[in-house]
């Protein structure tokens with residue numbers, strides 16, 4: 001539960017939802033919710049009675065309750081991080097900013113630990129899925145290469161082989177998010193790992209992908 005900011009404190013102190021105490025003071029860079037762009041950054045100019053006056057980077061001045069604003073990591077890496085567990089602040093605006101930064105660099109995949117987040121590129125990125133890429137991910141330790149759907153398939157496959165048990169990969173997202181495309185890539189990679197041994201004239205790849 002998020003505590004109400006204590007007005008008696010000299011430095012206004014709020015808790016992020018991850019339980020880390022964060023000081024928001026005059027001069028702090030913060031994220032403010034916005035109906036059009038979700039979150040926009042700005043600087044705290046004044047704090048009174050649990051409310052902060054913020055000058056947004058678009059020049060607009062707004063007043064927000066301290067409990068609704070989040071600290072911005074001003075030292076965040078320009079290209080974002082490939083695993084969100086590396087973020088200084090793991091809150092919604094921090095996560096969205098990191099995904100946006102990477103997406104603008106055509107990096108559609110990002111990890112959060114061993115979970116893969118994929119953002120629909122709405123364009124063909126064939127270099128991401130060619131046979132050279134598959135070869136690279138085959139047997140590579142998880143996390144060594146850039147986040148990729150092939151890395152998830154590789155880990156799942158290897159665990160299945162080592163443990164001798166069935167395995168599952170959960171693909172979830174809203175309509176149009178890219179679940180079908182992602183599943184196709186997973187199947188293609190698993191078929192690639194399955195090899196080209198043919199039964200009744202059809203390779204594993206042809207049987208799995210139905211081609």
Ligand SMILES: Nc1ncnc2c1ncn2[C@@H]1O[C@H](COP(=O)(O)OP(=O)(O)OP(=O)(O)O)[C@@H](O)[C@H]1O
Pocket residue numbers: 120121122123124125173174175176177178179180181182
């Ligand atoms: N990795 C990708 N690379 C290129 N295009 C993609 C990728 N993922 C999704 N798309 C594009 O987005 C469209 C919608 O994706 P997809 O059909 O996979 O969504 P979905 O989550 O399965 O949707 P629904 O739940 O409505 O069936 C695809 O037809 C494709 O044009």
